[in-house]
Amino acid sequence: MNRATAILTKSALVVLLSTPCLAAPSPKAPDSLLAAARQQFSTIPATPPVLSNNPATPSKIMLGKMLFFDPRLSASHAISCNSCHNVGLGGVDGESTSLGHRWQHGGRNAPTVLNSVFNTAQFWDGRAKDLEQQADGPIINPVEMASPQAHVAEQLKSIPDYRALFAKAFPGEKEPVTLANVQKAIAVFEATLITANAPFDRFLKGQAGALSPIQRAGLSLFMEKGCSRCHNGINLGGGMYAPFGVVESPEADLLPPGDLGRFKVTNVTTDKYVYKVPTLRNIALTAPYFHTGKVWDLRQAVAVMGTSQLGVQLKSDEIDKITDFLVSLTGDQPQIVYPILPPGVAATSRPQP
Numbered sequence: 001m002n003r004a005t006a007i008l009t010k011s012a013l014v015v016l017l018s019t020p021c022l023a024a025p026s027p028k029a030p031d032s033l034l035a036a037a038r039q040q041f042s043t044i045p046a047t048p049p050v051l052s053n054n055p056a057t058p059s060k061i062m063l064g065k066m067l068f069f070d071p072r073l074s075a076s077h078a079i080s081c082n083s084c085h086n087v088g089l090g091g092v093d094g095e096s097t098s099l100g101h102r103w104q105h106g107g108r109n110a111p112t113v114l115n116s117v118f119n120t121a122q123f124w125d126g127r128a129k130d131l132e133q134q135a136d137g138p139i140i141n142p143v144e145m146a147s148p149q150a151h152v153a154e155q156l157k158s159i160p161d162y163r164a165l166f167a168k169a170f171p172g173e174k175e176p177v178t179l180a181n182v183q184k185a186i187a188v189f190e191a192t193l194i195t196a197n198a199p200f201d202r203f204l205k206g207q208a209g210a211l212s213p214i215q216r217a218g219l220s221l222f223m224e225k226g227c228s229r230c231h232n233g234i235n236l237g238g239g240m241y242a243p244f245g246v247v248e249s250p251e252a253d254l255l256p257p258g259d260l261g262r263f264k265v266t267n268v269t270t271d272k273y274v275y276k277v278p279t280l281r282n283i284a285l286t287a288p289y290f291h292t293g294k295v296w297d298l299r300q301a302v303a304v305m306g307t308s309q310l311g312v313q314l315k316s317d318e319i320d321k322i323t324d325f326l327v328s329l330t331g332d333q334p335q336i337v338y339p340i341l342p343p344g345v346a347a348t349s350r351p352q353p
Helices: 031-040 058-069 131-140 149-157 160-169 179-190 199-204 213-224 298-310 316-327
Strands: 241-243 274-276
Touching: 031 199, 031 213, 058 160, 058 179, 131 149, 131 179, 149 160, 149 179, 160 179, 199 213, 213 316, 298 316
Parallel strands: none
Antiparallel strands: 241 274
């Protein structure tokens, strides 16, 4: 097996007829294609899932939203979670690698935050088991937000309104303003960032007209060629790990030899150049692609996956059809009102240069 790493990222992929008094039922999708699709995929729900040991409340979600958008969680007071996972840009930042503290760049492309709650793990290498565990990684990472671990709670405690918000979100706790509770609050907010009602979801529910003929042909190719062996389930990805270059290694700029992928987490030799299979949900919105963020054209990304993962040279019209299908994975984007953040006071720490 050749060197390997991430399957298609970022990161993204993307009527009732009525009479005056009676709505006609939705036409049924072609039975064979619909049946095959339902065996491999499922729809994004209309409501967020419940997180294990972290129940959502309106107060906790609101606090998490504020923290997600608050740049004061970074040492420079200039970078927030939303800086790299912009909810107005498909949950990404549109950069090959994200800009961090003091103009440093992260080592990998920022995955989308949208629908990330459905992933089996977080980060490209799966080093965080869930959103809660993931939340503090960028905050304390010296390349990203660069806040010292102990400073996070100290910073928030120095902002009076945050003390009240934490007490309301975590009632009964003697000391609610903690880094652990920052993680919990951000996680419950991020879990709300789901994109239901994509054309593909409507197709899975039986609405044949939700996909165009070309998109249906693309779905058929997506399954027949073997794309769905990895990109399946509710997120069309995010549920397993796979090498990049199963059949043929891609070019070095897509598969840098120094990035060993999941091997750095597990220290297992077979995990070299292995990454979490990314979601294809909203993939049309989340360029650039792959963990390196080096491919900006979705058609090119499809072609690369064909040669590297499947060992096939997809024809131009096949690439067009699969790409059109991927566009049908774009769901309704979260409608987020930017929060008004609690003001600091004289005792609030100052930004680092």
